[in-house]
Amino acid sequence: MYCYDLSVRTAYVDQQRLYGNFTSLTLAVEGQEHRAVQASLAVPAAFLAGKDESRLLLACGLESTHLRLDGQHSYGLQASSYHDLIDYPFEIAEQDKFDFIIQDSTHQTLHHRFYLSGKHSANMGRLQQDITQICQCYLDWLGDAPFNDYTFMTFASGQDYGGLEHINSTSLITPRRDLPTLDEPKIPSTDYQRFLGLCSHEYFHSWWVKTVRPDVMLDVDLRREAFTPLLWVFEGFTSYIDDFMLQASGVIDKPSYLKLLAEQINRYYQTAGRAYQSIAESSFDAWIKLYRNDENTGNAGISYYNKGALVALCLDLTLLQKSNGRYRLFDVVKAFYTQAKQNDNKRIGINSADMGTVIGQFMPIEDWEDFEYRYVNGVEELPIEALLAANGISMHSNSKETADKHVPWGMRCTETPLDSKSIA
Numbered sequence: 001m002y003c004y005d006l007s008v009r010t011a012y013v014d015q016q017r018l019y020g021n022f023t024s025l026t027l028a029v030e031g032q033e034h035r036a037v038q039a040s041l042a043v044p045a046a047f048l049a050g051k052d053e054s055r056l057l058l059a060c061g062l063e064s065t066h067l068r069l070d071g072q073h074s075y076g077l078q079a080s081s082y083h084d085l086i087d088y089p090f091e092i093a094e095q096d097k098f099d100f101i102i103q104d105s106t107h108q109t110l111h112h113r114f115y116l117s118g119k120h121s122a123n124m125g126r127l128q129q130d131i132t133q134i135c136q137c138y139l140d141w142l143g144d145a146p147f148n149d150y151t152f153m154t155f156a157s158g159q160d161y162g163g164l165e166h167i168n169s170t171s172l173i174t175p176r177r178d179l180p181t182l183d184e185p186k187i188p189s190t191d192y193q194r195f196l197g198l199c200s201h202e203y204f205h206s207w208w209v210k211t212v213r214p215d216v217m218l219d220v221d222l223r224r225e226a227f228t229p230l231l232w233v234f235e236g237f238t239s240y241i242d243d244f245m246l247q248a249s250g251v252i253d254k255p256s257y258l259k260l261l262a263e264q265i266n267r268y269y270q271t272a273g274r275a276y277q278s279i280a281e282s283s284f285d286a287w288i289k290l291y292r293n294d295e296n297t298g299n300a301g302i303s304y305y306n307k308g309a310l311v312a313l314c315l316d317l318t319l320l321q322k323s324n325g326r327y328r329l330f331d332v333v334k335a336f337y338t339q340a341k342q343n344d345n346k347r348i349g350i351n352s353a354d355m356g357t358v359i360g361q362f363m364p365i366e367d368w369e370d371f372e373y374r375y376v377n378g379v380e381e382l383p384i385e386a387l388l389a390a391n392g393i394s395m396h397s398n399s400k401e402t403a404d405k406h407v408p409w410g411m412r413c414t415e416t417p418l419d420s421k422s423i424a
């Protein structure tokens with residue numbers, strides 16, 4: 001098996017880390033995908049050389065047993081099925097860790113764990129304070145969680161970046177400069193805001209992807225692609241709500257939030273492809289477009305993350321307007337989550353028609369159909385400026401700053417100082 005991919009998707013093994021997703025390590029046995037699975041992870045003695053064994057930890061959303069015998073560490077994991085097993089990535093390495101408790105609306109305590117591996121000098125106290133505040137804000141809004149405990153697994157690297165959601169955990173890779181410093185200012189630096197945004201994004205996915213999901217991802221056949229026009233709903237809503245919750249939880253202030261929003265808006269206006277590909281199409285074609293991007297991607301298409309976040313913003317503000325201030329996007333999410341909880345398996349798969357049914361409870365259905373026609377299935381320019389203005393926020397384009405760098409045909413230029421390492 002291949003174990004040298006420094007991403008959150010597959011597996012990585014070197015002298016410092018043993019990391020894996022079982023999708024890359026174990027095959028499913030046809031016809032037995034629903035039988036209980038036991039996995040043992042044996043750490044070779046050679047891996048322990050030079051390590052502080054008191055810091056050697058297994059991070060994983062699954063409960064584990066630990067045995068230390070004849071100089072070897074071994075861990076046991078038990079999953080209810082193959083599909084269950086592949087939802088629990090793990091990491092064994094020297095790690096820093098803190099625990100914290102979040103309370104749901106019935107004052108039940110939910111245990112949370114945060115693991116950090118890799119070289120770093122992060123301010124762990126500050127990290128704990130901010131992450132706790134963000135997670136509590138989600139529980140205050142959603143009432144309860146689709147898990148009893150939650151595990152954040154983070155690897156601090158030089159440049160790499162990524163995150164993947166799981167039912168009660170998330171696997172993250174972040175540049176170490178995005179972690180809080182010992183003298184982190186009260187308002188987090190833009191780098192640190194990016195990391196907090198990533199944590200917020202993946203955490204929300206536990207409700208909004210793992211619990212409420214596109215119908216085609218409910219009983220998924222792993223041998224083939226699952227096509228859905230709704231990735232904009234799941235990644236777009238999440239990309240809007242992740243930053244929104246940083247502000248709602250008080251971790252960042254309003255001006256910082258508006259800056260993050262402005263970045264999304266800039267990205268949208270700088271993507272010429274928004275006139276050619278709808279977010280429904282962008283979602284459906286993710287397998288062959290967004291995940292296989294090339295030099296023409298920005299001209300021919302739009303990201304369902306970026307435009308999806310702005311459609312979520314527009315939908316939020318339209319709901320407010322059409323319901324005379326009574327309802328918001330958050331009510332739509334909560335209505336779906338409530339439906340999921342009523343199912344036996346505590347999950348729900350939704351399609352485009354379900355979107356109409358639920359949104360229609362919060363604003364006139366004709367208004368939603370018109371919105372969907374223009375901005376979801378169509379490529380009409382989003383009414384961002386008008387909707388923000390109706391809520392007292394004005395938009396200005398700072399063309400003076402960008403005039404010098406103006407290049408035709410949607411080309412982009414970035415100025416980077418010559419890196420001595422890259423020319424050595």
Ligand SMILES: [Zn+2]
Pocket residue numbers: 201205235238
């Ligand atoms: Zn996501």
